[in-house]
Amino acid sequence: MSLYQRSSLIVDERSLQGFQEKRILVIGLGGVGGYAVEGLARAGFKKFVLVDFDVVSESNINRQIIALHSTIGRLKSELFKERVLDINPQAEVEIITEFFDEKLRLELLDRVDFVVDAIDSLGPKVGLLEDCYNKKIKVISSMGSGNRLDPSKIRIADLAKSKNCTLASRVRKYLRRRGITKGIPVVYSEELPIKDYLKEGRGEAVEASTRGRDRTLVGSISYYPAIMGMMMASYVIRYYIEEE
Secondary structure (H helix, E strand, C coil), X not given: CCCCHHHHCCCCHHHHHHHHHCEEEXXXXXXXXXXXXXXXXXXXXXXXXXXXXXXXXXXXXXXXXCCCHHHCCCEHHHHHHHHHHHHCCXXXXXXXXXXXXXXXXXXXXXXXXXXXXXXXCHHHHHHHHHHHHHHCCEEEEEXXXXXXXXXXXXXEEEHHHCCCCHHHHHHHHHHHHCXXXXXXXXXXXXXXCCCXXXXXXXXXXXXXXXXXXXXXXXXXXXXXXXXXXXXXXXXXXXXXXXXX
């Protein structure tokens, strides 16, 4: 039985073949980016460049597909390479265990076909989207998935049309300063974020980062990042089906 027999019942052979020829860059292998990789690999994409500098921590277990007690402390990039190759042993997976800075961005963008942006740091995210826009590189970007519970409010739209998302608002502001007002597709939620009780006089929960800086924990539930990640995968898949 073919690995993609079920997919071939609804996706034509030409599109499935096209999936295998496209090189997908995924930056950020957390709850959102990880499920995007999962959806793309199971759909038939087999050429990946995966970027993440981080290791699995215990707080990742509630929402990240490779996060288990047995994987705590292991590099996310290595775990995803193993996972993709277990899904499809013919896959070609390049992993980069570095922070996604400007130098790395310029090295990678010209040799991939589609960018899946699951970066949670504002500066690198804006820089990536600006370069994708100016270089006319296809991209889908994730906005905030934390502090929300209702997945029926998740949308795919142009960044210019997003609402109720602080991250999207900040990204829009910085891109406007660089002359970009539309043309960036994003996955975002229209749900107003739930107020974090940790900020109501009880202090803030923090977690040590592998980059040597503590980071504030944001509330998140198991299914929400997964759905956003799968919607990103769906955007890439449907783009190439429609293109064919």
